[in-house]
Amino acid sequence: MPAPIHVFDPPFNILRASHVVLDVTDLAASRKFYEDIVGLHVEDADSDTVYLRAVEEHQHHSLVLRKAAIAGCHRLGFRVASEDDLDKAGAFFAANGITYSFVARPFQGRTLQATDPFGFQLELCASMEKRPHLLRRFDLYKGCHPQRLDHFNVFAAELQDTIDFYARLGFRLTEYAEEDGDAGRIAAAWMHRKGNVHDLAFTNGKGPRLHHFAYWVPTAMNIVHLCDVMASSGYLANLERGPGRHGISNAFFLYVRDPDGHRLELYTCDYQTMDSDHEPLRWSLKDPRRQTLWGAPAPRSWFEQGSAFNEQAVREPLFVADVTIAD
C-alpha cells in the first residue's frame, strides 16, 4: 500500500511532541522510578499528580503522572505554533466529525483535547508555563541525563488509515517497514513534525495503545550507565530490550518498563529530515537490521505489550505482520 505523500501546508501547525500524561497505580513508586533512576526532574507534585521535565526543556512538564486505579495512557500532548492554530485545529476536527473541547490544564495555556478517529487521546496547546532550563546546571543532572522528550510510538489497529490521517495533519513519513511483494502492507511508520526522524510512530498491532514514549539522551554511555544502575538497584526485570542500535532511525536505544509496565525508550543519534525533498526510507519487514542493526531480535513482550488509553477499547489489528521475535 502506498506511503503517504507529505502535506506541506496542513490545516494547523503542530510543532512537535510535547508531553505525555500517564495514569499510574502507585504514584510514589512511579515518581521514584522516573526521578531517581531515569533522572527526570520533578517540577511540581501534589498527592495526585507529579509533573516532570528533562534538563533541556523550558516548559513546565513533559511527563505527567496521575494517580489512578487502573494504569493507562491518558493523553499524548503536542505543541502547536500559536493560539490561532488551536482554533484551526478545532475547526478541522469539527469539519471531520471529531469531538473536541477546550479545557484548563494546570501549568498549560489553553488546551484542546480530542480523540482521533482511531482512539488516540490527544491534547494540543500553544504554550506552557516556563521554567529556567537546567541544561547548564550539570550539578543537577541525574540518572541517564535525559535531555528532552522526543517522540511517541503507538500500536494502531488500522495502520494504513491511521498514518493517512496523520499525514493529512502534516506529519511527514521518514521511514517505514513494509511486507515484501506488490501487495505488501505497511506494518510500521515513523512520522515527524520537528525535523528529525519522528514525533509520532505507528506500529501495527492491537490498538489504540501507547507502545512507548522516548526521551533523548546525549550519548550511548548514558544508556549503558542506566542499564548498570537498574541492574544494581532492583530494576533488573524492568530492562526489556537493548541497548542496541536500531536500523530504523539509526538510534542507539534502550527500552525499559516503569512500575506499571509503561514503556520508556532512552535514545540518541538520529538525523535531520527538514529538507523539502527528503524521501522516506523503506525497510523490508524481514530485514533483521531494521529492528536492530546488530541483528538481535526483540523479545515477545516488546511486540505485544503496551499501555491502553484509559477511555478506549482495544481492537485487534486488521492484519498480523510476520516479524522476527526472540523466543
Added chain:
Amino acid sequence: MPAPIHVFDPPFNILRASHVVLDVTDLAASRKFYEDIVGLHVEDADSDTVYLRAVEEHQHHSLVLRKAAIAGCHRLGFRVASEDDLDKAGAFFAANGITYSFVARPFQGRTLQATDPFGFQLELCASMEKRPHLLRRFDLYKGCHPQRLDHFNVFAAELQDTIDFYARLGFRLTEYAEEDGDAGRIAAAWMHRKGNVHDLAFTNGKGPRLHHFAYWVPTAMNIVHLCDVMASSGYLANLERGPGRHGISNAFFLYVRDPDGHRLELYTCDYQTMDSDHEPLRWSLKDPRRQTLWGAPAPRSWFEQGSAFNEQAVREPLFVADVTIAD
C-alpha cells in the same frame, strides 16, 4: 541595543545552512585534511574542485573546495523550502536594492547568488542531487565521524544592522552576548532557521569575514579522538582551541584550522529551539563561562583571524568589544 524580534512569516523560507564554498591554495593538501583527518567523504573531484559531504547528508555536498590563488570564502550556501522561495528571495532582494543572479552550479538545482548589504556572499538553492546516505555505512566512517554541516559563524563589522537584516529574513535569535549597562551593545548573536541553536552566528569584528563553519559530530569522544589524531600526524599546530564546553549553545567544541587557515568547528550537544515562545538567552560579555563553561579563555587568534570573502574588502568594526583573551 535591542535584541531583534522574531519574524514568524519571513519573505521567503530558508530551511537551514546547507553548504560552504571555500577557495584553497593547495587542493591536494586541503583534500587530505578534510578527507583523511576530519573524515568527510569525497563525493566528486576534478583538478579544480573537490566536493565533500558528511555521513548523514543525502545531498551531494556540504563543503566545496575550489583551487584558487588566494585563500578565501566564496559562498555560504543555504537551502530554501521550494523553487518558489527562490523567486520570492529574488523579489525581496530586488525590492531591497540587492543585486542577485540565478546561476548554474554543478550538482545543485537552480541557484540564486547574492551579496548581502554587509558583504556576505550567499547562495540559495531548493534542491541538490541526492546520494545514498552513509549514516548506516559505519564501515566507511572516518576521522571524527562528522555527521552533518550545522552552521556558519561570521565576523560582522556592523553587528546590530547585520543581525537586524537577518532577523527580517526569519533568522531567530537564540543566544547573544551583550555589554553590561543600559547602553550595552550586542557583541555576538546566534540565530537559527532549522530549530536548534543556530544556522548563522555573528561576531563583532573586522568584516565581512567567515569566522568558522561547523560540523556536528555524535559525541565528545569523537572530538577527543580528532585531537589525538591531529597531534600524532603533523597537525599539532592546526589545533587552535579546545576541546571544551561552550556556555553559549552548551556545545562541546573543538576549533581546528585547515591548511589555508580556514577555521572548522567540530561540535555536539546543543538543544532544540522551535517553540513559538522560545526566548533568547542573554549573556554578559564578561561572563567567562560564555566562551567556555569551564572558564578557559580563547587564544587571540580565535578572536582576530578569519577568512575574507573573495570579492569583498574587509572593514573595521563599528566598535571594539572588551573580551577576555588568553595571552
Added chain:
Amino acid sequence: MPAPIHVFDPPFNILRASHVVLDVTDLAASRKFYEDIVGLHVEDADSDTVYLRAVEEHQHHSLVLRKAAIAGCHRLGFRVASEDDLDKAGAFFAANGITYSFVARPFQGRTLQATDPFGFQLELCASMEKRPHLLRRFDLYKGCHPQRLDHFNVFAAELQDTIDFYARLGFRLTEYAEEDGDAGRIAAAWMHRKGNVHDLAFTNGKGPRLHHFAYWVPTAMNIVHLCDVMASSGYLANLERGPGRHGISNAFFLYVRDPDGHRLELYTCDYQTMDSDHEPLRWSLKDPRRQTLWGAPAPRSWFEQGSAFNEQAVREPLFVADVTIAD
C-alpha cells in the same frame, strides 16, 4: 568443592598472557577480519603466517595466524619474568611428568613448549622482539582500537583439577561461579597473574578447547562502534553476544566470531587484584547477573562452541552445569 588457595611463591614466574597462535583455513579472510574490522596491526606476514599486535604492545605480536587445513588453536602463549624462569618451568614440568621442549619461534626469544596434563598447548617465553609502540600514533588507530591482549578463556573437561593445577603455577583466583549447596561444584573460574581479573579463565565443558581470547579496548564506545561496523560490512552473523556488562569481572564486553569461528572478546572496565589479602568473589551459578549484569542470557553457541587444540582430542566434561541459555 574448595576454591584454590593462592600460592604466593610459585615454581616459576609467569607474568601474563602474552600471545595466541591460531590455525586458520583462509589466511586472507582472517587477516582482513583482524586487521580491517577489529583493527589489529599487521607487523609481519608471509604466505603462511600473519603476525599482529595491538597499539599498546611493544612486543612483535600477540596474535599469530597460521594457514592450516583445519581450524584450531595451536598455542596459548605466556610471558615469564626471566630466562631463568624458563629453566625453572622446564624443571617443574619434568618433575611432574609433563613433556616439554625448547623451540625456536620467529621473533620470540627462547621458547618452551609444553602440553599441560589436561591438553592445553602452551608456550612460554621471557622475551620477544620489540617494536616501537603505537599508543600515541592515534593516526594509525583502526577498528575498535584494541589496546592489548588481556586474557584467554578455555573449556576444561576436568574443571577442578585444572584450576588446582594452575593454582600451583601461581594463578590466583579472583572470581568463580559455583553450584549452590554444600556439594556445589565450581563451574567456572577466573585466575590472574598480572594484577587484574584474569590472564586465564576456565569454563566447565567439552575440553580442552579455547573458548575465547580477549583484547582490552579503551571504552564501551569502541565496542558499540565495532558492532555498527560489523553490521554494515558483511559481518552481521559474526556478532555472537553483546554488547553488555558482565557481572563477573564487571567488564563491558562483546563476543565476535572470526571467519573460522574462533571467538574473540573485546572488553574493558575490569579492576585491580594485586593486594595480598584480595579475596575471590563467589557467584551462584543461578544468578543471572553473573553472565550479564543486565540479565540477558547468552546464546547456546556461546556455551557450546569453541576451538579445539590442534593436537588434542576433546573429552566430555565430568559434569554438566545447569546454566541459563537464551533459546
Added chain:
Amino acid sequence: MPAPIHVFDPPFNILRASHVVLDVTDLAASRKFYEDIVGLHVEDADSDTVYLRAVEEHQHHSLVLRKAAIAGCHRLGFRVASEDDLDKAGAFFAANGITYSFVARPFQGRTLQATDPFGFQLELCASMEKRPHLLRRFDLYKGCHPQRLDHFNVFAAELQDTIDFYARLGFRLTEYAEEDGDAGRIAAAWMHRKGNVHDLAFTNGKGPRLHHFAYWVPTAMNIVHLCDVMASSGYLANLERGPGRHGISNAFFLYVRDPDGHRLELYTCDYQTMDSDHEPLRWSLKDPRRQTLWGAPAPRSWFEQGSAFNEQAVREPLFVADVTIAD
C-alpha cells in the same frame, strides 16, 4: 644523568600506592568537595577525620582528611605484600639511617611510618579493614565515578638522588623528561610498582611537596562531566588544567584543586609495564606533546604550587628546568 636501572629484587616488596592523608582547614568543605563533586564514598567520619574510598576499592580508605590549622600533606601511604615486608622495611630503614616507627592507625593493620631522606612522609601497611566493594553498585556511583587511587606525584628538590633512592626500593622507571644534550638532567620521572605507568612520580621543584594525587576514572566522558559539574556548582576556579591528553603516560587528564588547594588528578587510559624487558621512554623537556599531546602548555600554578608536608621545610631545587608555561 643516567636513568636508574630497575632493581628486580628490592629489600622489601611495595605493592602499590594505597592512600593519602591530607590536612585540611575546613573539614566540611573538603568533605563536600570530595564526596559530592568528585564522587568518592565516605566510609567513616568523625568530628576530626573523614575516610573516603573509590568504588573499586575493597580497602577501608584511600583518602583521609584530617582537620588541621594548616593545610598540608601528612602521609603518602603504600601497601606492602606482607607483614614480613614491614619488618624488612624497618630493617632497611634502620640500616640506612632512616628513623621509623610502628604506629596504630584506625582501620589499618600494623603501620610503619618513616620520613625518607628527602622529607617525604610515608606510611606502609600490609593490610587494611575491608569493605564490600561498590564496583557493581552503580546506583551509588556519584560525581566522575572515581574507581581507584592510582598514584602520587611529588616535587623533589634533589631529583636525581630521590629517584635513585626509590629505584633502590624497586620502583621502576617508565617515562622521564630530560634536558637535551650530553649533560642533560632528568627533570621529571614516572616510576611504578603495580605494573602500570606509575605509583609515584617526581617533578623537579621546591620540595619536598605533594604535586598531586590521582584517581583513575573509567572514561574521558566522566572527566568532561566533572568539568561541567564544577563549572555549574561554584567550583569554576578549582578547575586548574585540562581536560587533555598527556603525551607522558598517554593519560587523558584533568587537574582540579580542592578547597585548600591540594591538587587532585582524574585520569584514565594508561598502559601496562610489567614485562621484564620493558624500557623507559625518554622525552625531551622541550617537546610540547610531553605535557599535553595536543600542544597546550600548563598554567604557571601547575608548575609552582603544591602541598607541603606538614613536618618538613621546603627547599629550593638544585636546578631550574626550562619548561613551557602558559602565561
